Amino acid sequence: MSIDELREQVRCPVISSDDDGYDEARAVHNGMFDRRPRAVVRAEQAADVMGAVNFARENGLDLAVRGGGHSAPGFGSNDDGVVIDLSLMRHVQVDPAGRTARVGGGATWGDFNYATHAYGLATTGGIVSTTGVGGLTLGGGIGYLTRGYGLSIDNLLSADLVTADGKAMRASTTENEDLFWAIRGGGGNFGVVTSFEFRLHPVDTVTVGLFFYELDHAGDLFRFWRDWIQDAPETYGGFPAFQIAPPLPFVPEARHGDTFAIAVVHFTGPIDAGDAAMAPFRDLAPRVGEMVAPMPYPWLNSAFDAIFPKGIRSYWKGNYVTELTDAAIDEHLLNGPNVPEVSATMHLYSINGAAHRVAADETAFAYRHATFAPVYIAAWQDSAVDDARIKWVRDYYEATAPHSEPGGYINFMQEDDQSRIQDNYLGNYARLVDIKRMYDPDNLFHANQNIKP
Numbered sequence: 001m002s003i004d005e006l007r008e009q010v011r012c013p014v015i016s017s018d019d020d021g022y023d024e025a026r027a028v029h030n031g032m033f034d035r036r037p038r039a040v041v042r043a044e045q046a047a048d049v050m051g052a053v054n055f056a057r058e059n060g061l062d063l064a065v066r067g068g069g070h071s072a073p074g075f076g077s078n079d080d081g082v083v084i085d086l087s088l089m090r091h092v093q094v095d096p097a098g099r100t101a102r103v104g105g106g107a108t109w110g111d112f113n114y115a116t117h118a119y120g121l122a123t124t125g126g127i128v129s130t131t132g133v134g135g136l137t138l139g140g141g142i143g144y145l146t147r148g149y150g151l152s153i154d155n156l157l158s159a160d161l162v163t164a165d166g167k168a169m170r171a172s173t174t175e176n177e178d179l180f181w182a183i184r185g186g187g188g189n190f191g192v193v194t195s196f197e198f199r200l201h202p203v204d205t206v207t208v209g210l211f212f213y214e215l216d217h218a219g220d221l222f223r224f225w226r227d228w229i230q231d232a233p234e235t236y237g238g239f240p241a242f243q244i245a246p247p248l249p250f251v252p253e254a255r256h257g258d259t260f261a262i263a264v265v266h267f268t269g270p271i272d273a274g275d276a277a278m279a280p281f282r283d284l285a286p287r288v289g290e291m292v293a294p295m296p297y298p299w300l301n302s303a304f305d306a307i308f309p310k311g312i313r314s315y316w317k318g319n320y321v322t323e324l325t326d327a328a329i330d331e332h333l334l335n336g337p338n339v340p341e342v343s344a345t346m347h348l349y350s351i352n353g354a355a356h357r358v359a360a361d362e363t364a365f366a367y368r369h370a371t372f373a374p375v376y377i378a379a380w381q382d383s384a385v386d387d388a389r390i391k392w393v394r395d396y397y398e399a400t401a402p403h404s405e406p407g408g409y410i411n412f413m414q415e416d417d418q419s420r421i422q423d424n425y426l427g428n429y430a431r432l433v434d435i436k437r438m439y440d441p442d443n444l445f446h447a448n449q450n451i452k453p
């Protein structure tokens with residue numbers, strides 16, 4: 001069948017190489033990928049998704065599904081296949097009384113937060129607002145609110161999907177329960193989610209603390225964070241990191257461009273207690289720069305957006321840690337200070353609190369016993385440094401691997417991590433394979449950290 005026949009099957013825009021806007025339609029966030037799909041289907045409703053799924057399957061074409069397009073391995077595009085781009089499906093419907101929101105499969109966290117913040121509500125999303133709700137949630141969803149409210153999947157109430165046979169169905173704890181279990185951590189392996197329904201929480205204005213410490217104090221910061229965060233009130237979240245200072249007004253101008261150990265902290269307790277809540281970060285070491293202020297939650301969720309613009313080249317790796325030993329911290333102290341770019345970093349995300357109150361087999365996300373999920377990121381503009389930036393990430397990752405679990409968070413992984421798939425799911429892997437065989441026996445949805453049927 002030709003693309004014209006596809007155009008007859010769906011009502012939404014279908015963009016191919018002859019059309020204006022093709023380059024924009026095929027681009028994903030990671031500028032390393034310059035793929036040329038045969039058609040980009042800009043779905044506007046579930047019927048368009050069904051038409052595109054049927055077209056790809058019946059014609060034996062490669063299929064990629066794109067939510068926010070942030071996948072580090074560029075899973076949201078392909079060469080010569082069909083791409084279902086959900087970015088026109090970004091509507092958010094908030095039920096303030098019931099404290100729920102239903103959101104289109106292509107919305108970003110910025111779309112979501114804009115809509116829910118109007119009611120003083122939020123749920124766990126990521127660190128950056130341009131990331132898609134779709135990919136982030138399907139992988140698990142680690143973010144600022146994880147300690148207080150669990151992973152994004154722990155707040156997922158239901159999802160509407162189109163499965164590989166082109167049929168629409170709802171998955172929840174009472175409908176298609178196997179599928180609902182699998183999509184909570186199993187990634188995009190099981191179908192195209194056209195809408196997600198989330199539970200919301202009263203999170204409105206929060207106290208944000210950004211603390212910049214000399215590298216000499218990086219060890220103090222990481223050891224403090226390791227011990228403190230396990231039992232700290234769940235109103236706290238955030239992460240320690242290595243960061244080259246951008247030109248921030250609260251960092252002395254002469255130090256812009258220098259590398260620091262930083263703490264990004266937030267406190268969702270009463271605003272008038274927020275400044276005092278930051279005391280531990282003032283006590284632990286002298287600060288070169290500090291900002292503490294009440295901020296709307298969407299501000300916090302977009303604080304890092306500017307250093308990760310669309311088109312930036314990037315390479316990521318991640319793993320889980322159950323016990324952050326002194327030896328592991330020593331490896332961070334050796335590698336982290338060499339961050340090569342303002343948009344390269346290691347963030348040490350905590351997994352505890354509400355995320356630990358869900359059993360390992362309750363959702364596909366198996367690492368409920370992990371205490372940290374470090375991510376090693378390099379993002380850069382100049383293709384001449386591709387090899388050097390990738391090497392920095394790999395070296396850092398490999399140095400910490402002996403102190404980490406074999407598995408990692410699928411959303412922090414690269415294409416070259418596909419061999420880790422069983423380790424990522426531990427005891428949940430066999431059930432995921434069974435469910436994959438039930439819903440996608442021919443592996444139509446394979447542009448992901450792939451669970452092979």
Ligand SMILES: Cc1cc2nc3c(=O)[nH]c(=O)nc-3n(C[C@H](O)[C@H](O)[C@H](O)COP(=O)(O)OP(=O)(O)OC[C@H]3O[C@@H](n4cnc5c(N)ncnc54)[C@H](O)[C@@H]3O)c2cc1C
Pocket residue numbers: 029064065066067068069070071072074075076086105106125126127128130131132133134135136137138139140141142143187188189191192193194308411412447448449
């Ligand atoms: C700058 C940046 C910051 C990030 N910060 C965080 C963070 O704080 N916490 C965190 O957990 N992760 C974070 N991530 C990782 C992020 O969760 C993954 O990259 C995620 O896959 C992105 O989702 P997306 O929808 O934007 O990406 P896409 O590239 O569109 O999709 C990624 C994968 O999910 C599938 N998918 C997406 N939407 C759907 C859908 N509606 N139905 C079915 N399949 C779908 C795709 O097919 C693909 O396999 C970050 C990534 C970036 C680039």
